[in-house]
Amino acid sequence: MSHTPSRSSFPEMIMKKRDGGQLSADEIQDFIDGVTSENMQKSQIGAMLMAIWQKGMVPEETMELTKRMMMSGEVFTWPKEWVMVDKHSTGGVGDKISLILAPALAACGCKVPMISGRGLGHTGGTLDKLESIPGFKINLTSDKIKQTLQDVGCCIVGQTDALVPADRTLYALRDITSTVDSVPLITASIISKKAAETLNALVLDVKCGKAALCKDQKDAQILAKSLVTVGNSLGIKTGAVLTRMDAPIGRCVGHTLEVYESLECLKGRGPDDLRNLVITLGGCLLHMSGQSATLADGKKAISDVLMNKKALQKFQAMLEAQGVNAEISQALCSEKAEYFKYLQPAEYQTEFMAQDEGTVLSLDGMVLADVLHKLGAGRSKAGEKINHRVGAELLVGLGQPIKKGQAWIRIHHDDAELSSQQQHELEGALNIGSAASYQDSPRVIEFLLPN
Incomplete structure (x- = not known):
């Protein structure tokens, strides 16, 4: 798939974008090949990221960048009868939704191959939170991911080496070059990973407010539209929900504490705002994927599996499938758990x-x-x-x-x-x-x- 950049040198491409030019499909392919083959120096990649951050990209460039990143590695294939869904949040404070939503969706009959990230900027990463549970493994092979989806219905994992390798390099460099908050780069990073998951439906939780990447509603709308447009054009039924991010979600912030609060929510307890967001985002996915006739029906289905503990059972099964000792998973998921006997x-x-x-x-x-x-x-x-x-x-x-x-x-x-x-x-x-x-x-x- 990789080819040697012949049409333009890396410095010329950087200069073209720096001066506000539009990169061609071939140039974007050369850039992604340069990133994955390591022919492009880190300083050059950083310079290109900064040029994109400063000058932006037209929709065609963003679409091309997303597609090329997606195709930089493995793209999953699943049994036809599986209903594949996922959600992504643009990051907030106390945002533990994924830990509750993935098992809730699995309890509603969906398959959730959630490929998550580490903390970026001021926001905590879903993987970091789960790693506060002793024994939890975020690195699963593609075969193990498929087996876990077959047996449990959901998994929350890091990117495999084979999945969107271009994004792994760019994601790490964006954090340290202060180019996190670029609409084309955010769009390409998020949608390339989700497209490689081969989904039927995707919902994006786009945060706006003091503690979000997008500080005001207009910026959040621009990002949401970019994500929805690129997702739908790659054949995934994609929707977005704009949510307020000033005060933290729920009452707990920090990896271990957020696991504790997620478990409380999975037991039908926990703060209302957290529970309502899980129900809203889950309801959207059930409706968009055709699993429920209306948004209201979808929300009720998610609410039901939180109350009847079916989502909790899926969470426990996911923990065990991802390396957590059964004694620990059972103790954490028990009605009167002594959380801090197992969580540090x-x-x-x-x-x-x-x-x-x-x-x-x-x-x-x-x-x-x-x-x-x-x-x-x-x-x-x-x-x-x-x-x-x-x-x-x-x-x-x-x-x-x-x-x-x-x-x-x-x-x-x-x-x-x-x-x-x-x-x-x-x-x-x-x-x-x-x-x-x-x-x-x-x-x-x-x-x-x-x-």
């Missing part, structure tokens, strides 16, 4: 008290993510180790009354003390005011679903 707790817990009394008007998820990142929950460069134990529990919710001196957050950390800067930042993340000035903002803003 942090050494210290520090609670912060409210400085005023009134109503919780807002909680700044971005501030929280930044502090936790510095405490070891995130990466500054690709391949860095992270601390799964670091995290935060919100002890109050939006719109709730709060008293002066009441604990509003509990930080789980392994450094003996938080710095005065970190304490100051955290105190600024909580906004208290009068009940009259509280505005309830629903998480779901807009649907962009195919007809």
Whole structure:
């Protein structure tokens, strides 16, 4: 498949894009071949990423880049009767939806070959969260993925070496070259992996707000339209849901704590906003893939498998299929689980008290993510180790009354003390005011679903 770039040299291609030119299909093929064959130097790839970030791409370029990335490695094939679905989120704070949604969809009869990523920028990665469960293996062979889908119905894995190798290189370099927030690069990265999964339906959770890549709704709409257009043009029924990302999702942030909260949701408990997002996104997929007649029917089906514990059973089976000892998986999935007997707790817990009394008007998820990142929950460069134990529990919710001196957050950390800067930042993340000035903002803003 690979061919030696003959039409243009790498510096010429970089210059053309830097100066705002449109890359041809052949040039994009040369770029992707250069990335996968390692004929292109890392500095040249970084320069091309920056040129794309600065000048953007027209839809044809984005489409071509996505297709070439998809074809840079293996493309899955499945039995015809399988209904293949997946979801992708553009990343948020406390976004643990995948851990709950994949088994819920499997419990509804779908197959979910969820290929996930590690933390990128300030957002936590689904794989990092699952690796806080002792024994969980994210690297499965293609055969093992197929076997797990046959037996369980879902798996959550890292990219195999053979799957979209071009993206693995670009994904790591985007993080360290500050080119994460580019619409063409985000689109190509997400859709190339999902297209290689050979899906019937895909839903995209496009976040907007303070703690999202897209800070405002207009930017989120542009990204959602790009993703939906490219997905549908590659033959996947693709829809998007725009969701608000200012305050964290649920009450827990941080890898181990988010696993604990996901398990609570799978047991029919847990925070309403988390549960509602799972039900909404799952309902979209069931409807788009023809598994339910209406969106409302799809939402009800997802709600039912959370309440009757069928999704929990699938989660337990997935854990065991992916290397977790049966004793641990059973203990975690039991009704009265002693979570922190099996999930590692942090050494210290520090609670912060409210400085005023009134109503919780807002909680700044971005501030929280930044502090936790510095405490070891995130990466500054690709391949860095992270601390799964670091995290935060919100002890109050939006719109709730709060008293002066009441604990509003509990930080789980392994450094003996938080710095005065970190304490100051955290105190600024909580906004208290009068009940009259509280505005309830629903998480779901807009649907962009195919007809």
